[in-house]
Amino acid sequence: MWTVIDSPVGDLRLVEHDGAITAIEFSPFRDGTNRAAPGRPLGDRDDDDPLLVECARQLRAYFDGTLTEFDLPLSPDGTPFQRRVWAELLVVGFGKTASYGEIAHRLGMTNAASRAVGLANGRNPIPIVIPCHRVIGANGNLTGYAGGLERKQLLLDLETDSLF
Incomplete structure (x- = not known):
């Protein structure tokens, strides 16, 4: 449904x-x-x-701006690696960001896995709730987002503005 x-x-x-x-x-x-x-x-x-x-x-x-953590049953369809990446995204807190390399390291991988993390991030079927918008480039720049960089920036701004 x-x-x-x-x-x-x-x-x-x-x-x-x-x-x-x-x-x-x-x-x-x-x-x-x-x-x-x-x-x-x-x-x-x-x-x-x-x-x-x-x-x-x-x-x-x-x-x-009144909810910072979702509480919903989730069942994203993906490979075991993708599901591991998406589970790690849930750890990136509201108003925080992480780089692709940081996510790779959290998964026990080297920076060389950053590209694979990025590809899995881009396949996230439940954006916003599984916060793939919180993943940025190592230099702090916004990088690709399935919903478009304008949406990614809006989501990041919404979270930052809610903190202050």
Whole structure:
């Protein structure tokens, strides 16, 4: 099931499957397909599904600056390595950032794995909640973001502004 909400970063499609959030997609959406799990149909739109309603509530609270940590059941579809990277992203706190190299080191790898971490980061099917926007280049510059660098900057600014 899925629903769509408006947000400061544009419309978001929230997708759940078997009682867990499986995707948050930025617009423009792909019709009838689940970007997070290619080949898996999205199912029906259900704006009243309790999990989707709760996900929408938490996202609105995040955007309002009143929520700094999400509490949702998550089931991102990915390889074991991707899931390890995404789990590490959940450790990067609200208003904080980490470089791709730092994430690689936290996973017990060298800086040479930074590119693999970046690729896994870019495949994150549940952005915002799994905060891939908090990963930046080693020099502090913003680097690629599936939702676009403008959205990444907006999310980082929102978190920084909420801290003060």
